[in-house]
Every structure is written in C-alpha cells, then in structure tokens.
Amino acid sequence: MIKVKAEDITKVFHSKNGNTGTNGCVEALGGINLEIRTGEFLAIVGPSGCGKSTFLEILGGLIKPSCGSIYIDGKAVSGPNHDRGIVFQGYALFPWRNVTENIAYGLEEKGVPKKTRNEICRKYISLVGLSGFENHYPYQLSGGMKQRVAIARALAYDPDILLMDEPFAALDAQTRDTLQGEVLRIWEETRKTVLFVTHNIEEAVFLADRIAVMSVRPGIIKRIIDIPLSRPRFEEFRTSQDFIKLRQEVGSIVREEAKSATNS
Amino acid sequence: MSGKKQNLQRTLRKVIALLVFFILWELLPASGIISKVYFAPPSEVFVTLVRLMISGELWLHTSISLQRAITGFGLAAIIMIPLGFLMGWYKSFEEIADGLVQTLRQTSSLSLFPVFILFLGIGEVSKIAVIFWGAQWPILLNTISGVKSVDPLLIKSARSMGSSAISLFRKVVIPSSLPSIITGLRLSATHSIIVLVAAEMIGAKSGLGYSVINWEYNFMIPEMYAAIVTLAVLGLITNYSLVWLEKTTTKWKEEINIT
Numbered sequence: 001m002i003k004v005k006a007e008d009i010t011k012v013f014h015s016k017n018g019n020t021g022t023n024g025c026v027e028a029l030g031g032i033n034l035e036i037r038t039g040e041f042l043a044i045v046g047p048s049g050c051g052k053s054t055f056l057e058i059l060g061g062l063i064k065p066s067c068g069s070i071y072i073d074g075k076a077v078s079g080p081n082h083d084r085g086i087v088f089q090g091y092a093l094f095p096w097r098n099v100t101e102n103i104a105y106g107l108e109e110k111g112v113p114k115k116t117r118n119e120i121c122r123k124y125i126s127l128v129g130l131s132g133f134e135n136h137y138p139y140q141l142s143g144g145m146k147q148r149v150a151i152a153r154a155l156a157y158d159p160d161i162l163l164m165d166e167p168f169a170a171l172d173a174q175t176r177d178t179l180q181g182e183v184l185r186i187w188e189e190t191r192k193t194v195l196f197v198t199h200n201i202e203e204a205v206f207l208a209d210r211i212a213v214m215s216v217r218p219g220i221i222k223r224i225i226d227i228p229l230s231r232p233r234f235e236e237f238r239t240s241q242d243f244i245k246l247r248q249e250v251g252s253i254v255r256e257e258a259k260s261a262t263n264s
Numbered sequence: 265m266s267g268k269k270q271n272l273q274r275t276l277r278k279v280i281a282l283l284v285f286f287i288l289w290e291l292l293p294a295s296g297i298i299s300k301v302y303f304a305p306p307s308e309v310f311v312t313l314v315r316l317m318i319s320g321e322l323w324l325h326t327s328i329s330l331q332r333a334i335t336g337f338g339l340a341a342i343i344m345i346p347l348g349f350l351m352g353w354y355k356s357f358e359e360i361a362d363g364l365v366q367t368l369r370q371t372s373s374l375s376l377f378p379v380f381i382l383f384l385g386i387g388e389v390s391k392i393a394v395i396f397w398g399a400q401w402p403i404l405l406n407t408i409s410g411v412k413s414v415d416p417l418l419i420k421s422a423r424s425m426g427s428s429a430i431s432l433f434r435k436v437v438i439p440s441s442l443p444s445i446i447t448g449l450r451l452s453a454t455h456s457i458i459v460l461v462a463a464e465m466i467g468a469k470s471g472l473g474y475s476v477i478n479w480e481y482n483f484m485i486p487e488m489y490a491a492i493v494t495l496a497v498l499g500l501i502t503n504y505s506l507v508w509l510e511k512t513t514t515k516w517k518e519e520i521n522i523t
Contacts, residue, residue, distance in 0.1 A: 060424050080424050092421035096439045096516040105435075106425035139518040157425065 001038040002074075003193045004059065004161060008033060009068035010218075011054055028054050030218020031068070036161075036193055043196045043208035044221075045250075047258055051219030052197045056165045059195065060086045072161070082110050085154030089166040091146040093138040099125065099149050100134045106157035124152040127186060144175035151183070155190065164196045168203065180206055181235060188232055201254060205229075205247045206238065215257050222257045225250055304486040309493060312486040326494060329460060329471040332388065336395025337456040344400045345445060348407025353437070358408065365404070373398035373459050374466075381467060391463045398459040399452040406448025410441025443514045450506045457499050472498075 061080035316322035464473025
C-alpha cells in the first residue's frame with residue numbers, strides 16, 4: 001500500500017536583487033519522485049542545503065511546490081491537514097501554553113470537545129514519559145523534554161503520517177539516543193507512517209526501514225537503500241555487527257553521492 | 265527562619281532610601297537651611313493633604329485629571345492596538361504609513377496643544393486630544409514590533425495543525441505580541457500623566473496640573489506640594505498596576521533576575 005506519493009516535485013525560489021534589479025532563481029528541488037508505504041519508517045538523508053526540509057514542508061502542505069503533486073491515499077492534496085503531523089527541529093512549542101495546552105492545540109483546531117481533549121492529552125503525556133509535567137511551561141523544560149512534548153502534540157490529533165524534520169539535531173548525544181529509542185517504541189505502538197529527515201546516517205540506519213539519499217543542487221532523490229534489519233530494535237542493536245556493517249555501507253554511498261554532486 | 269530574616273532585610277533595603285529622603289525633607293526646612301516658605305516639610309504637607317481630602321477639593325481635581333488621562337489613554341489603546349496589528353501584519357500597509365508615523369511621532373505633543381485648542385476649543389476635548397496624541401505612539405509602535413517579531417516557526421507549527429487565519433491570529437499572534445503591547449501601554453500611561461500635567465498647567469481651570477500652578481501663584485505652598493504628592497502617587501499606582509498586569513499575563517515567561 002502506498003500512503004504518500006510525491007510526483008515530480010520541483011521547487012524554485014526566486015530572489016530579487018534590489019541593487020541590480022535582476023531576478024535570481026535557485027532550484028531547491030529538481031523533480032522528486034518518492035513513494036512512502038503505509039506504516040513504514042522512511043528516512044531521508046542528505047547534506048545540508050539539499051532541500052530535504054523544503055521537501056518535508058511541501059509534504060506537510062506548508063509551502064506549495066513549483067511543479068508536481070503530492071498524493072495521499074491516492075488523492076491529490078494541497079495545504080496542511082490533520083492527516084499529517086510535523087515535528088520541527090526547533091520544537092516550535094507555544095511558550096504561553098503549558099505542556100497539556102500545547103498538546104491540546106491540534107485537538108482544539110480539530111474541534112475535539114474539551115473533556116475528550118484532556119483525556120487524550122493525558123494519554124499522550126504518559127506515552128512520551130512526561131507524567132508529572134502537565135502544567136510546566138516550555139521554559140521550564142530541557143531540550144529533550146520539549147521535543148517529547150512536540151512529538152506528543154503531533155501525535156495527539158492522530159494523523160496517519162508523521163513528518164519529522166531533524167527533530168534531534170539540536171540535542172546532546174545521550175538525549176538523542178534515548179529519544180531515538182522512544183520514537184521507535186512509539187512507532188511500534190502506533191504504526192504511523194513516518195518520514196524522518198536527518199543528516200545523521202547512524203540515526204537513519206537505526207530508525208528506518210528504508211533510506212532515501214538526496215543530493216544537492218538540484219535536490220533529487222539519488223538512491224533508496226533498504227535496511228533489512230530485524231525489529232524491534234533496542235539500544236544493544238547499535239553494537240551489533242549487522243548494524244555497524246550497514247551503517248558503513250550507507251555512509252560510503254552517501255559520501256559518494258556527495259562527491260559526485262560536487263564534481264559534476 | 266533565615267528566609268524571614270532575608271525578607272526583612274530586603275524590605276528594609278528597599279525603603280531605606282525613601283526614609284532618608286523623607287527625614288531630610290522634614291529636617292532641612294526645620295533647621296532653616298532651606299526656607300520653610302518654599303519648602304514645606306512633609307508633616308505639614310500631610311496635614312494639608314488630609315484637610316484637602318476632607319474638604320473634597322483634592323478629589324475634585326484628581327477625578328477631573330483622571331477622567332482626562334483615562335479617556336485620552338483609553339482611546340489611544342482602543343484605536344492603536346488594532347491599527348498596530350494591521351500595520352504589523354500587512355507589510356504594504358506599514359510601508360505606506362511608516363514615513364508618516366515616524367514624522368508625526370517626532371512632533372512633540374505639547375507643541376501641538378495650541379493647534380488642538382484652535383480646532384477643538386479650550387474645553388475638555390483639546391486636553392483629551394493632546395493626551396491621546398502623546399499616548400498613541402508607544403502603543404502603536406510596540407504593537408507593530410510585537411506582531412512583527414512573532415516567531416515564524418510558531419506560525420508554521422500552528423498551520424501544520426490546521427489553524428485557520430482567524431485562529432492563527434487569535435491563538436498565536438495575539439498571545440505572542442502581548443508582552444510587547446503591555447510594555448507599550450506602560451510607556452504610554454507614564455507619558456499620559458506627563459502630558460496631562462503640562463496641558464492642565466497651560467490651559468485648564470481644574471485638575472491636578474492646574475492646582476499645582478494655581479496654588480503656587482497664590483503662594484499656597486503646602487497645598488502645592490500636596491498636589492505634587494498626589495500626582496506622584498497616581499504615577500506610582502499606574503506603574504505598579506501595569507507591572508502587575510504584565511506579570512499576570514506573561515507568567516509563562518522565564519523570570520530574569522539580574523542580581
């Protein structure tokens with residue numbers, strides 16, 4: 001089953017030079033074709049500036065592609081909707097709302113009545129391990145805890161698809177490892193379709209079923225690598241031979257792609 | 265126990281300068297270093313203040329001043345906060361209006377008072393107009409900057425959760441720009457009192473500003489100081505109530521203590 005289909009997605013950014021009056025164009029995405037299967041965990045890796053975040057925001061409906069279409073369950077979509085949830089690198093929590101109120105935001109917008117909202121919030125707060133912090137404001141939380149809130153908030157209104165844009169890039173190594181494990185556990189429990197953008201190859205191999213490798217200028221998907229490793233994966237998995245071997249393989253493929261992109 | 269002691273020390277530190285100030289004020293005229301005629305000691309001012317309160321004279325002037333200040337300030341808030349939202353949100357609107365705003369706000373409120381009197385007469389309207397003029401700028405400019413500094417990531421985040429434009433405005437733009445708006449209100453309130461006093465001194469037959477200058481003309485020095493003290497108390501109340509408003513509406517903000 002194909003959940004999400006991206007067809008020939010291109011994105012050109014225009015930049016007007018005020019001094020010379022000339023119009024510049026930057027082709028951020030040069031025709032992306034990608035299919036994400038229902039319930040799979042797909043990671044996109046690529047060097048910074050390859051347009052992977054732009055692609056994620058197009059999938060999320062936050063920006064429009066210059067050309068091409070996005071299909072979800074076979075239907076073309078434009079604009080954001082409750083069938084997709086986004087987790088941003090910068091957490092994007094509302095500082096004036098406490099943990100519960102942040103998680104309730106999407107539910108409010110969906111029109112869920114208050115009583116049900118509170119029940120759902122409680123459930124997701126416990127799912128991400130934040131019980132006892134219901135009334136804390138974002139400034140009172142650590143980076144890892146903020147990202148837990150952001151994940152709970154994106155899950156709370158029950159989207160089919162979770163789009164994660166380098167969610168752990170700003171966290172320290174230990175917190176990152178812990179949260180990767182948490183995301184896998186939550187994914188096993190909820191079986192959402194996940195698109196996870198990262199530049200960290202180890203993270204991609206640890207989490208994903210498949211890895212899409214992107215190249216820079218134009219941003220296109222160069223290769224898709226299957227990660228045929230068993231699940232569920234726990235912390236010990238990081239030291240297994242299979243994992244280490246595959247991580248090296250993927251690493252060299254990504255480096256090759258990066259090299260050929262700079263040579264051409 | 266040590267916490268209680270610390271609290272006591274802190275309170276003492278806060279009032280000590282005030283105490284010294286009042287003691288000096290009492291002693292200087294009494295010792296004859298400064299003439300008692302010009303510098304009425306606080307004990308005498310206090311007695312006068314109580315007498316004026318009982319006679320109702322002080323309340324009469326205070327209520328008239330308050331009416332003027334609150335009307336001018338209130339109108340400025342009611343008109344300028346929505347306008348600030350519009351100008352902050354629609355870039356083209358701000359681009360068009362910015363030059364005019366920057367020019368007009370540099371025009372001192374008091375220099376325009378004669379113009380207001382010419383057009384609106386010597387009555388209440390011209391005084392309210394001049395307070396409005398002075399009060400509007402901090403509110404307008406702080407609202408604009410509040411709206412412009414809304415984190416774009418929060419807008420993205422809200423949109424990704426299906427927020428409509430109205431909901432985006434109500435749930436993201438307003439709470440996010442609230443601290444800046446309240447700062448604007450505080451600046452405006454302080455400014456309103458300054459303009460009020462000056463306007464009443466120049467062209468009024470009632471109010472606290474008028475009382476200060478009138479009692480001075482008539483050489484009723486303790487009365488003059490009583491009016492000045494009343495104005496100072498008004499300023500303090502205004503400022504502290506707005507600080508309180510700021511604290512209660514932005515309790516989600518990290519408290520920054522620089523010690």
